[in-house]
Structure formats: structure tokens, C-alpha cells
Amino acid sequence: MFSLRQQRAPQLFSSNPAGAVRTLLLIVVCIALMFYDHQRGHLEKVHAALSTLVYPVQALVNAPYALVNWAEDKLATHNSLLAENTRLRQQALVDAVQLQQLAALQQENTRLRELMQAGSRLTGHVVAADLLAVDLDPFRHMAVIDKGTHDGAFAGQTLLDAHGIVGQILRAGPVSSEAALITDPGQAIQVEINRTGLRTLAVGSADVDVLSLPYLPNNADVRQGDLLVSSGLDGRYPPGYPVGVITAVTRDPAEPFANVSARPAADLDHGHDVLLYFPVETPPPLPKPAPSAAKKKPVKKHIKKQPR
Amino acid sequence: MRTSLPRRANWVIAATYIVALLFTIWPLPNWAEPFRPAWVVLVTIYWCLFLPHRVGLLVSFVVGVLVDTLSGGLLGEHALALILVAWVTLKLHLQVRVYPWWQQALVVLSLMALYTFVLFWVDGMLGYTQGAMTRWMPLLVTTVLWPWVVQLLNLLQQRYQVS
Numbered sequence: 001m002f003s004l005r006q007q008r009a010p011q012l013f014s015s016n017p018a019g020a021v022r023t024l025l026l027i028v029v030c031i032a033l034m035f036y037d038h039q040r041g042h043l044e045k046v047h048a049a050l051s052t053l054v055y056p057v058q059a060l061v062n063a064p065y066a067l068v069n070w071a072e073d074k075l076a077t078h079n080s081l082l083a084e085n086t087r088l089r090q091q092a093l094v095d096a097v098q099l100q101q102l103a104a105l106q107q108e109n110t111r112l113r114e115l116m117q118a119g120s121r122l123t124g125h126v127v128a129a130d131l132l133a134v135d136l137d138p139f140r141h142m143a144v145i146d147k148g149t150h151d152g153a154f155a156g157q158t159l160l161d162a163h164g165i166v167g168q169i170l171r172a173g174p175v176s177s178e179a180a181l182i183t184d185p186g187q188a189i190q191v192e193i194n195r196t197g198l199r200t201l202a203v204g205s206a207d208v209d210v211l212s213l214p215y216l217p218n219n220a221d222v223r224q225g226d227l228l229v230s231s232g233l234d235g236r237y238p239p240g241y242p243v244g245v246i247t248a249v250t251r252d253p254a255e256p257f258a259n260v261s262a263r264p265a266a267d268l269d270h271g272h273d274v275l276l277y278f279p280v281e282t283p284p285p286l287p288k289p290a291p292s293a294a295k296k297k298p299v300k301k302h303i304k305k306q307p308r
Numbered sequence: 309m310r311t312s313l314p315r316r317a318n319w320v321i322a323a324t325y326i327v328a329l330l331f332t333i334w335p336l337p338n339w340a341e342p343f344r345p346a347w348v349v350l351v352t353i354y355w356c357l358f359l360p361h362r363v364g365l366l367v368s369f370v371v372g373v374l375v376d377t378l379s380g381g382l383l384g385e386h387a388l389a390l391i392l393v394a395w396v397t398l399k400l401h402l403q404v405r406v407y408p409w410w411q412q413a414l415v416v417l418s419l420m421a422l423y424t425f426v427l428f429w430v431d432g433m434l435g436y437t438q439g440a441m442t443r444w445m446p447l448l449v450t451t452v453l454w455p456w457v458v459q460l461l462n463l464l465q466q467r468y469q470v471s
Binding site for chain 2: 022023026027029030031032033034037038043046047050051053054057058060061065133134135136137138139140142144170178185186205206208269
């Protein structure tokens with residue numbers, strides 16, 4: 001019995017490196033991993049642990065960029081700082097003037113909404129985060145940010161930048177999170193055309209500069225230059241933030257839908273500073289992301305198949 | 309028998325993999341991104357060819373899962389592709405080891421085709437079907453890099469007596 005075990009043990013983990021049993025076993029493990037990972041939520045803990053494990057590698061790759069930034073800060077001359085200060089002060093003044101108007105408009109909006117007995121729009125607050133200078137899968141439009149669950153980030157959280165919506169967090173790890181940009185082919189966002197209030201879906205494309213709006217009928221009132229803002233109907237993104245600008249509308253009478261594409265408003269390609277959006281009412285968003293993530297997927301797939 | 313071999317210099321193997329992982333996520337300009345060679349595949353093929361008793365399927369699996377985490381894809385996707393590459397390499401390592409460099413490069417080309425195909429297949433099932441042409445660019449770049457990587461890793465292996 002003992003000798004049998006001794007003979008057997010080395011067979012599975014011996015120097016015969018390409019054992020069929022081991023290969024098959026590992027292949028099955030890989031397929032099982034992919035299967036359970038695709039059904040989001042099953043492997044969140046594994047992802048969190050692995051993201052912590054690989055964070056040093058990401059930090060190391062990000063280090064030269066961070067170093068250059070740091071050096072620029074340290075070596076900035078007095079004059080250039082003064083110039084920047086003046087520019088920023090002017091910018092702040094311009095922004096403040098616009099904010100005065102916004103306050104009045106907001107007041108008016110609230111009053112009108114009260115008249116219509118509609119609930120007031122809730123606004124959240126934002127926290128700044130940095131995108132790490134690392135490249136992910138070239139066929140997915142994703143980014144790594146330096147904030148994780150320790151900083152309050154959660155899966156499904158909206159990322160903004162100074163110009164509009166950037167994307168949402170897919171997986172939140174302890175120290176870093178992975179975010180999908182709105183141009184990722186697997187992402188979709190509920191938008192409305194600011195000029196007309198027409199609602200539709202903007203889905204990602206292969207190109208980082210292009211959003212496509214595949215579900216606008218040929219007779220839809222949409223023009224080049226129209227601003228798209230988030231409608232908030234997806235229950236994921238906050239309403240009223242810029243998403244993109246329509247760049248091209250081609251109508252082919254033979255097709256049921258117009259061919260409409262837009263350019264993202266946010267600086268997806270070059271930006272490194274993003275903002276994490278925290279909704280005001282904190283209790284609901286925590287349980288919210290999981291069911292809506294589960295619900296969102298099949299809906300998207302279903303719609304996607306229709307035009308084909 | 310295996311225990312009598314010197315087990316030191318594990319760190320050399322680990323270091324080559326870490327460098328490969330660094331290069332995998334190193335930010336490149338947009339035009340160069342489709343040409344990024346599959347460094348992890350090169351390193352895996354090398355170690356599986358020359359030290360099959362040290363680096364095999366388990367290491368490939370672990371490294372593949374790390375690549376999955378770093379690239380933000382599905383867990384197990386790169387791992388599956390890398391395991392298949394490692395398995396074929398281990399099966400053929402006695403022959404391929406003695407091939408001249410250009411025949412080895414041809415083997416690397418076909419292994420890269422297998423790797424890319426598995427990735428494309430899984431991505432295709434998930435709906436990421438774009439880049440049908442650009443996906444095959446790393447094949448050529450990786451194959452061209454193979455002779456140099458062999459030289460470099462041979463030097464490392466001899467210098468630190470990894471065996």
C-alpha cells in the first residue's frame with residue numbers, strides 16, 4: 001500500500017511535465033474560472049486579492065510617469081508658477097460667474113419641479129482619483145485607477161472628468177479599481193439628446209474616439225453637433241452629465257435605423273485625472289449595483305441582436 | 309533525482325516573468341499598441357523548452373491568471389491560452405531544442421497563432437470581435453524577437469546557473 005502510494009504520488013506532480021491528467025485538469029479549471037467570472041459577482045473576492053497582488057507591478061510601470069510629474073512639480077520655476085496661478089485665478093473667476101447663473105437656474109428648476117410635483121434631482125459629490133499609466137487589453141477600453149474600496153470606491157461607480165462621463169468601475173479592489181470607459185464595446189449608457197430630450201442608448205465601439213447610437217430611427221430628430229447628456233434611466237450613471245457630441249448622422253432609407261456616431265465629451269485618451277462620483281443618498285447605492293449589473297447584461301445582449 | 313538538482317536561482321525565472329509582465333502593461337503610444345509582442349509567451353516558451361522540469365503547466369497557469377488580472381479581461385482567458393502553449397512546447401521540447409534558430413522561430417510563430425486564436429475565440433464569445441486583423445500583428449513581432457530573447461535568456465541562464 002505504502003509503496004503504491006509512493007509510486008503514484010510522483011506521477012501526478014513528477015518531472016513528466018506535460019502529463020495529460022494535469023493538462024486536462026488545468027484546462028478545466030481555466031474554463032470554470034472563465035465561466036464563473038463571466039457571471040459577475042462570483043469571483044469578486046478572487047479579483048480583489050489578485051488586483052492587490054499585481055498592484056506593485058502596476059505601480060512600478062506607473063512610476064516613471066509619477067516621477068516625471070513629481071519632478072515637474074519640484075522643478076517648476078517661480079515664474080511659471082506665477083503664470084499658472086494667474087491663469088487658474090482667471091479660470092476660477094469665470095467659473096464663479098457661471099456658477100452664479102447656475103445657482104439661479106437651479107433655484108428656478110427646483111421651483112418648477114415643485115410646481116410639477118416632480119422630485120428634485122439629487123446631486124452627489126466627487127472625489128479626485130488618478131488613472132495609472134498602464135496599458136490593459138488593447139481590445140477593451142479599460143483603465144486602472146488608484147482608488148479602491150478603502151477609499152470608498154465601489155463596483156458600478158461613475159467616473160467623471162472635467163468634460164463629462166468617463167465610464168464606470170467594473171471591479172473595485174482594496175487599493176485599486178478597474179474601470180470600463182464608455183467606449184468599451186461591452187458598455188452602454190442611457191443618453192438623451194439635450195436639444196430635443198430624445199432618449200436612446202450610446203454603446204461603445206472599437207474606436208476610443210467614437211460612441212455609436214445604433215437605435216435611433218431614420219426619422220429621429222438628430223443633427224451633427226447635438227449634445228448628448230446622461231439621462232440616468234439606466235440607474236447607473238447620474239443624470240445630466242455630458243456624454244458626447246454627435247459627429248455624424250447618415251440615413252439610409254433601406255435600413256431601419258440611422259447610422260449615428262458621437263465623440264465622447266470626456267478626455268478618454270489623454271486624461272489622467274478623473275473624479276469618482278458619490279451619489280448623495282449613500283444607503284441605496286451599496287446594494288443597488290449588484291442587481292442592476294445582473295439585470296443590465298441580458299437586456300443589452302437582447303437589444304444588440306435586434307438590428308442584425 | 310529532482311531534489312539533487314540545484315534549486316537556487318529561482319529568482320532568475322521569477323525575475324524574467326516579472327519583467328515580461330511589466331512589458332505587457334507598459335504604456336505604448338496608440339499606434340504601437342497593436343504591435344506589442346507577447347512577452348509572457350516568449351518567456352514561457354523559453355523556460356518550457358530549456359528547463360521543462362522547472363517551468364511547466366502550473367507556472368503557466370499562475371502567470372496566465374496574473375496576465376488576466378493585469379489586462380482586465382476574463383479570469384482564465386490568458387491562462388488557458390498560455391497553458392495550451394506550454395503544453396505543446398513541453399510535448400515538443402526535445403525536438404525543438406535542437407532546431408536551428410529559424411526553425412525555432414517558425415515553431416514560435418505557430419505557438420503564437422495558437423495563443424492568439426484561443427484569445428480571439430474567447431473574446432469573440434464575449435462579443436469583443438473587433439480587431440480581426442490587428443490581433444495577428446503580435447505574431448510577427450514576437451517571432452522576430454524570439455532569437456534575441458533566446459540569446460538574452462541563455463546568457464542569464466549561464467551567468468546565474470539556473471538549471
